[in-house]
Amino acid sequence: MRILPSKRMEILIITGPPYSGKGTQCELLKTSLGFTHISTGDRIRKEKEEKSPIGRIMTEYEESGALVPDEIMQDLIGLIIDENLHERGIILDGYPRTKPQVDTILHLLTDRKLKVKAVINIDVPQEELLARAKKRAESSDRKDDKDINIHLKRIEIFEKETRPAIEYMKTRFPVKNINGLGTIKDITKAITAAINA
Numbered sequence: 728m729r730i731l732p733s734k735r736m737e738i739l740i741i742t743g744p745p746y747s748g749k750g751t752q753c754e755l756l757k758t759s760l761g762f763t764h765i766s767t768g769d770r771i772r773k774e775k776e777e778k779s780p781i782g783r784i785m786t787e788y789e790e791s792g793a794l795v796p797d798e799i800m801q802d803l804i805g806l807i808i809d810e811n812l813h814e815r816g817i818i819l820d821g822y823p824r825t826k827p828q829v830d831t832i833l834h835l836l837t838d839r840k841l842k843v844k845a846v847i848n849i850d851v852p853q854e855e856l857l858a859r860a861k862k863r864a865e866s867s868d869r870k871d872d873k874d875i876n877i878h879l880k881r882i883e884i885f886e887k888e889t890r891p892a893i894e895y896m897k898t899r900f901p902v903k904n905i906n907g908l909g910t911i912k913d914i915t916k917a918i919t920a921a922i923n924a
């Protein structure tokens with residue numbers, strides 16, 4: 728039997744297209760909120776490095792810019808939530824990305840009586856995303872950062888899978904849209920205001 732801590736962990740969901748600056752914002756917010764930052768992409772890359780069984784399966788998807796299938800992600804997100812139940816809160820960066828993933832997270836939260844503090848959607852126009860992707864390619868070691876075709880594929884997948892998932896989330900949570908253009912500091916300020924509103 729799973730023993731739940733008396734003070735329930737809260738969840739902040741940060742969503743938005745690839746190259747929108749989610750990771751940077753999550754790293755800044757984790758300090759001010761005292762939450763743990765969980766990036767599913769980082770976790771996948773860690774599993775890959777460690778050559779764990781799940782990491783071996785996920786590598787092909789991650790490197791090609793495709794989404795890892797929902798059933799495989801379901802096991803990973805369940806594990807991540809349960810590993811962190813004693814935290815004050817977690818910032819989920821990169822999950823959910825599809826409608827079935829929204830259902831999975833809803834199920835996990837209901838089952839564990841956990842609360843979503845806020846859902847933040849960082850909005851950035853496509854031309855800017857591509858410009859940022861190109862810049863990131865210069866310094867990144869990630870295979871999926873090096874190829875313009877993968878940049879385009881990831882943005883296309885966002886439009887096809889993740890945008891409808893965000894719309895679906897709006898039927899369950901108040902989703903706050905944040906303009907992702909501007910200085911990093913201004914965007915953090917806007918997100919913080921939206922969380923506290």
Ligand code: AMP
Binds near residue numbers: 788820824828
């Ligand atoms: P990220 O670091 O968030 O850009 O994610 C890198 C890659 O990891 C994505 O392109 C996907 O291949 C995989 N990934 C991360 N999160 C998810 C998710 N929620 N569902 C499916 N695949 C994911």
